[in-house]
Amino acid sequence: MTDALSAPAAHDWRDTPLSRLLDTRLPVMATGLQWLANADYVAAAVNGGMMGFITAASFPDTSALRDEIQRCRELLDGRAFGVNVSMLPKLLPGDRTDEIMALIADERITVVETSGRDPTAYVAGLKSAGCRVVHKVPQLRHALKAEVAGVDAVTIVGAECGGHPGESPVGTLVQGALAARTLAIPFALGGGIATGEQIVAALALGASGVAIGTRFLIADEIPAHVDYKRRLVEAEPGDTTLILSSVRNSMRVLRNDTTATVQALEGQGVDDVQSLLPYVRGALGKAAYASGDWRQGALSVGQGVGLMTCRAPLDKIVAALEAEADAALARLGAGGERG
Ligand SMILES: Cc1cc2nc3c(=O)[nH]c(=O)nc-3n(C[C@H](O)[C@H](O)[C@H](O)COP(=O)(O)O)c2cc1C
Structure with missing residues (x-):
């Protein structure tokens, strides 16, 4: 029988290796959204306790991206935010990744979310500029490569995700279970995560957090009709x-x-x-x-997308996710994270 003395102290699900790495209140990343993740959205994400990522691919050149970074810095009074860099799957003529990475290092951006191809060529440069690197992949084997390359964390997205689920898509639940067995660095899970219960499920699998795109598309701060x-x-x-x-x-x-x-x-x-x-x-x-x-x-x-009920400001959506996660854990009678 447990009593107040013998019961283990409840661990707050919000405190994980990922939230510590990103210095955020929640282990949640509002990840890159081409055309949509601008300074206003990213500032709302950071104000909501998450890490948000200005999406470099939305801007025609580095000068426009630098202006947006500046705008975000002003909106956030200097508080930390991230930049998403989707690299093309292959290095092709006209690829802008080198100049975007140089800008990110120059601007001392706190966190970079990379995706698309192997980030090895950029990891050392970004880290020596003080950036944390979270690489996003649709397959565990790419995550293992990124781990060897020295990234700080990886995001693994399952078949349910908006955007690119890879060429042999595997569901998020299976990806999470595989990742927990294999990776030493913290990982986030993404793909279909749109409720607090699913956040708890990801943490229960061993993820240190989640990456969310679709659930936030109906936030008031998303610049869409x-x-x-x-x-x-x-x-x-x-x-x-x-x-x-x-x-x-x-x-x-x-x-x-x-x-x-x-x-x-x-x-x-x-x-x-x-x-x-x-x-x-x-x-x-x-x-x-x-x-x-x-x-x-x-x-x-x-x-x-099938789990979203009404449009709302981002902070209300985040509050709903938190309440759902708290309720799910109360039902289970415990909190926790991968040790
Ligand atoms: C509208 C939209 C645009 C996206 N644009 C990008 C992008 O430019 N770069 C990127 O790395 N991922 C992009 N993604 C993927 C998200 O960052 C994230 O990995 C994905 O949305 C997670 O799955 P979910 O949509 O099920 O939450 C996009 C996703 C959506 C829905």
Whole structure:
């Protein structure tokens, strides 16, 4: 029988190796969102107790990115925030990663979320500039490589995620269980995580935190038209689909006219980027966010879309996640983290 003296002290789920690494109140990252994770959103994420990431790919050049970093610094009165750098899967002519990384080091950004390809070439430079590096991957084998490269933490996203789940997508629950057995550095889990109960599940698996994209798309601070957000509130998990597997760049997006066209072409055997690019260009997505016409463009959305109920300011969404996590732990009768 346990009593007040023999019961173990309850451990606060908010305090994990990841929240300590990022110096955040919550072990939650509001990760990179192309066109959407701007200074206002990132500042709201940091004010909500999370780490947020200005998404470098949203800006046409480093000068525009530097201006946005400056704006975020002012909004946050100098408090720490991150930058997301999605590298192209292969080093191609015109790749801007070198100059973006140089800017990040120069600006002494606290945390960098990398994704897309092996970050090894950049890890030492970023760390010597005082940046913490969290590398995001869809497969455990890439996480192991990043661990060897010396990143501080990794994020592993499962098949449910918005954006890129990799070419052999594996569900988030399975990824988490595998990662806990294999990785020595802290890891976050992402992909379909849209409730506090799921945060507790990720921590129970051994993750040190979570990465969330889709759940926050309907936050007031997300710079997108209200018609797009209304569509997301109505959507079911099955309203997302995968495109671009034919060019080995699978992407989970909102099902719409564009996905029907692209899937029809892929079904006919079209498998070259140049033929598909006119339908999936980033500019079309950007225009859809501005106009609210969600029927056009490849709009990254994860299966967690089916778990969102109403639009709200980001701090209200975060408060709901925290309350759900607290209630889930109360039901289980314990808190905890991987030792
Ligand atoms: C609209 C949208 C845009 C995204 N843009 C990027 C990006 O530019 N770079 C990146 O690394 N990940 C990007 N992602 C992936 C997210 O950072 C994150 O890994 C993913 O959303 C987690 O899964 P979830 O959507 O199920 O929460 C994007 C996701 C969404 C939904």
